[in-house]
Structures are given as C-alpha cells and as structure tokens.
Amino acid sequence: MKNNIKYLRRSQEFDMTQQELAEALGVSRQTIISIENGSNTSGEMIMKVANFFNKDPRDIFFTNTVAHKLQRVKKEVI
Template identity: 65%
Template sequence: MDNIVKYLRRSQNFDMTQEELAKEVGVSKATISSIENGADTSARVMLKIANVFDKDPRDIFFVDSVS
C-alpha cells in the first residue's frame, strides 16, 4: 500500500526515528518499517499513525504515488 509515513516521519515538523514512531503508535519498529515499505496494516494502526501526524488517514495511506 502506497503511503507517506516515511516522508512525514522524516519531515522537518516531526524528524522521528522508526523507533520513536513505533513507540508512539504502540507497535514494533519492524512494523513501522514494513508499513513504510508498502505492507498492509490494520485500520487501528492507520488511525494511530494519522493521530501522531494530525492528519486524515486517507491523506497518508491512500495516495496515488509517493515521491
């Protein structure tokens, strides 16, 4: 699944490691890595990630293309 999690995590506004994001969301670093590499995830995890970045999940996970 295309997403912009890595872009947001590394952006100037957040500058988080995968480990930091994983801790905020309540998942493992490996889960964050998998998500960033296109793996599917649960709606619950999508919502938690969206809350961290204060964005609508559709703006993070349902993108046509990631630059």
Template identity: 65%
Template sequence: MYNVVKYLRLSKEFDLTQEELAIALGVSRHTIISIEKGGNTTAEMVLKLGHFFDKDPREIFFTHDVAHSLHRDKRKVI
C-alpha cells in the same frame, strides 16, 4: 499500500527515527518498516497514524492508489 509515513516521519515537524515512531505508537520497529515499504496494515494502525500526525488518514494512505484506480477505471469507460 502506498503511503507517506516515511515522508511525515522524516519531516522537519517530526524528525523521528523508525524506533521513535514505533515507541510513540506502541508497536515494533518492524511494523513501521513494513508500513513504510507499503505493506498492509490494520484500520486501527491507519487511524493511529492519522491521529499521531494530525492528518486525515486519507492524506497519509490511499492517495496514489485511489487516483491511479480512478484514472484506470475512467480509461475503461471511455
């Protein structure tokens, strides 16, 4: 699942290691690695990340996937 977690984590505003983010969210570093690599995650984790980064979860997840699927579907209709 496309997301911008790594970008946010490394941004000037946060500047966190994977371990620091994992501790802040109460998960393992492996979980953060998996999310950053595009692995599936739970709705609860999506909401936690949105809250942590003070962003709507849709700004963190789905943006590329949704735009791509809408574009793909539009081509089929035409």
C-alpha cells in the same frame, strides 16, 4: 499500501527515527518498517498513525490507481 509515513516522520515538524515512531505508537520498529514498505495494515493502525500525525488518513495512506480513478470520475462528472 502506498503511504507517505516516511516523509512525514522525517519532516522538519517531526524529525523522528523509525524506533521513535514505533515507541510513540506502541508497536515494534519492524511494524513501522513494514508499513513504510507498503505492507497492508489494519484500520486501527491507520487511525493511530493518522491521529499521531494529526492528518486525515487519506492524506497518508493512498494508492495511485484509486486516486487516478477518482480524478477520472470527477472529470467525467464535471
């Protein structure tokens, strides 16, 4: 699942290592690596990450194909 966790984690606001994020979320560093590399993750983990970064999960986890399809549908409706 594509996401922008690495970008958020390394942003000026957070400036964290994978280990620091893992500790904050109560998971292993390997879990963070897997998520950043696009592995599927649970809804619970998605919500933990979203709450930690204080963002809507859709702003963090996304796929280009879904976004592209939604944009196409919006244009057809308008």
